[in-house]
Amino acid sequence: MVALAACGGGSDSGSDSGSKTVTLVSHQSFAVSDDVLKDFEKKSGYQVKVLKSGDAGEAVNKAILTKDTPQGDVFFGVDNTLLSRALDNDLFTPYKAKGLQGIPEDQQLDAGKHRATPVDTGDVCVNYDKKYFADKKLDPPKTLDDLTKPSYKNLLVTENAATSSPGLGFLLGTAAEYGDKGWPDYWKKLKANGLKVVDGWEQAYNEEFSGSAGGKKAGADRPLVVSYASSPPVEVLYAKPKPKEAPTGVATGTCFRQTEFAGLLSGAKNEEGGKALIDFLISKEFQEDLPLTMFVDPVLEDARLPEVYTEFGTKIDKPYTLDPEKIAGNREDWVKSWQSLVLK
Numbered sequence: 001m002v003a004l005a006a007c008g009g010g011s012d013s014g015s016d017s018g019s020k021t022v023t024l025v026s027h028q029s030f031a032v033s034d035d036v037l038k039d040f041e042k043k044s045g046y047q048v049k050v051l052k053s054g055d056a057g058e059a060v061n062k063a064i065l066t067k068d069t070p071q072g073d074v075f076f077g078v079d080n081t082l083l084s085r086a087l088d089n090d091l092f093t094p095y096k097a098k099g100l101q102g103i104p105e106d107q108q109l110d111a112g113k114h115r116a117t118p119v120d121t122g123d124v125c126v127n128y129d130k131k132y133f134a135d136k137k138l139d140p141p142k143t144l145d146d147l148t149k150p151s152y153k154n155l156l157v158t159e160n161a162a163t164s165s166p167g168l169g170f171l172l173g174t175a176a177e178y179g180d181k182g183w184p185d186y187w188k189k190l191k192a193n194g195l196k197v198v199d200g201w202e203q204a205y206n207e208e209f210s211g212s213a214g215g216k217k218a219g220a221d222r223p224l225v226v227s228y229a230s231s232p233p234v235e236v237l238y239a240k241p242k243p244k245e246a247p248t249g250v251a252t253g254t255c256f257r258q259t260e261f262a263g264l265l266s267g268a269k270n271e272e273g274g275k276a277l278i279d280f281l282i283s284k285e286f287q288e289d290l291p292l293t294m295f296v297d298p299v300l301e302d303a304r305l306p307e308v309y310t311e312f313g314t315k316i317d318k319p320y321t322l323d324p325e326k327i328a329g330n331r332e333d334w335v336k337s338w339q340s341l342v343l344k
Contacts, residue, residue, distance in 0.1 A: 022273030023049045023072030025063060025265070027056040027165070028202060030076060031293040032286065040280045046273045055200035056165030056260075057082065064089045067266060073274035076119065076262040076281065080109060081168045083261060084328030087115055092263030093271070098279045103299045107259055109324050116261035119281050120296040123229040123316045124169035125255040126156070127248050129211030132223035141224070143253035144177055147190060154194030156224040157208040161338050164200045165258070170226045171338055172327065173256030176320035180330070187341050196222060197342060205231070211248040213238065229255060230295040233312040237292065250314040257319040260296070 024030070030052060041047050049072070053059035056077045063075050067089060078086045086092065092115040105111060107118040126147065128140040141147050147156055159167030174183045198204050206214030209225035213235060232246035239247075262281050264274045280286055287298035291309040298305075 019270045019273065020046055021049055022046045022074070022270050022277050023051060024277060025051045025053060025059070025070075025072040025075045027059040027077040028052045028054055028200075029056075029294060033289050033293055036285055036289045039285065040277075040283075044273075044276045044280070046270075046276060048277065055159070055163060055202070057163045057168060058200070060086060063091060063265070067091055070265040070267050070269075073265055073268040073270045074262055074277045074281075075265055077165075077260055078116065078263070079165055079169075079258045079260045080324055081165065081172055081258065081327060081331070083109060083116060084324065084331070086263070088328075090266055092116060093266045093268065095264045095275055095278060097275075097282055099282045099300070102301055103282065104301060107299050109259070110261075116263045117278055117282060118299045119260050119262050120287075120290050120294065120299055121257065121259045122296040123255040123257055123319050124166045124173065124226065125229045125314075125316065126170075126251040127205075127209070127211065127225050127227040127231050128251060129209070129223035130247055130249050132210055140249060141251050141254075143251070144174060144186070146251070147224070147254070148186070148193050150193070152193065152224065154196075155222060156190070156194070156226075157196040157198060157204050157222040158226040159201055159204050160197055160199050160343075162335050166201050166204075166226050166228070167197075168331075168335070169256045169258050170254075171334065172322055172331075173254065173320040175330070175334060176256065176322050183334075184337060184341055187338065191342055195342070201227065211235070224251075228295065229314045229316050230291070230297070230309070232314065233292075233309050234295055236312045237308055246312045250316075252314060252316060255316045255319040257316070257321050259299070 053062045060078050060082050094114045096114040097117045110116040133140045161167040161171040174186050178186050204225050205212050205227050207218050208220050208222045209215040210220045210223045229250050232248045235248055236246050262278050268274045287300040287303040290296055290298050
């Protein structure tokens with residue numbers, strides 16, 4: 001969730017399969033440590049170029065629109081909420097990555113065909129500004145039901161479910177909790193309770209949320225935001241001086257589990273480089289880099305988690321989930337209904 005520079009050095013030396021440049025297309029929040037990326041470049045002989053395309057939902061849409069002339073060789077960042085859209089549009093070429101045996105089978109949603117390789121997991125959750133609630137002597141919300149109570153009127157900002165991955169994840173969490181018929185009524189209550197909707201995560205968290213460092217600078221006035229269970233360590237890691245505890249907390253009863261995938265783009269100009277890059281994304285080196293670059297959990301079972309991540313992050317034991325087939329069969333209708341209910 002912290003967008004760091006992730007481009008390798010060097011220039012594009014060609015566009016065919018013999019090119020020494022491999023291009024990764026991703027969302028705005030892709031990040032990797034410089035030394036980890038340079039180690040891959042040194043060992044593989046490829047130089048990595050990263051193209052970022054806004055929020056995850058926007059990036060997937062762009063990849064589908066350009067699939068006949070793909071912008072790169074690998075796409076990273078399509079999650080379980082949008083995976084069927086990518087697969088139905090034949091976005092990826094099958095490739096069985098090296099190292100898959102170290103990833104739990106329940107994370108390999110396309111295991112039979114190997115078009116999409118799981119890379120990380122994360123929980124979309126409502127975060128709260130601890131200082132705001134302490135000052136108001138108000139208990140922060142814990143559940144989805146809590147968010148509709150008068151005590152929390154005009155406090156929540158969320159992302160557009162049609163354009164944002166966490167926004168869509170939050171919508172799917174409400175569908176999991178209230179069912180096909182119940183979730184629209186829930187969103188009517190949220191809207192009546194002063195819900196604010198913005199396009200993507202960057203705007204919601206860094207501009208509208210009063211608990212984030214960026215929000216404080218911008219004079220943000222929303223102490224509740226749809227973000228991630230792993231957001232609090234970000235506020236600790238980059239604060240100067242470092243606080244003894246995270247200034248933000250997580251409403252643990254609001255969380256929806258996401259898994260992010262990478263795939264070899266159909267028509268990729270550098271297939272061999274793309275395959276090497278996918279292998280790298282599930283390597284132990286990259287997997288152990290994930291928690292403090294993109295603040296997500298690695299899928300590799302033996303990857304170690306850094307202390308600051310485990311100390312200040314929140315482990316969600318019972319996140320909301322939905323069967324991928326149910327998501328695929330209902331997502332478009334749910335998003336259209338959500339738009340008519342919330343945005344009009």
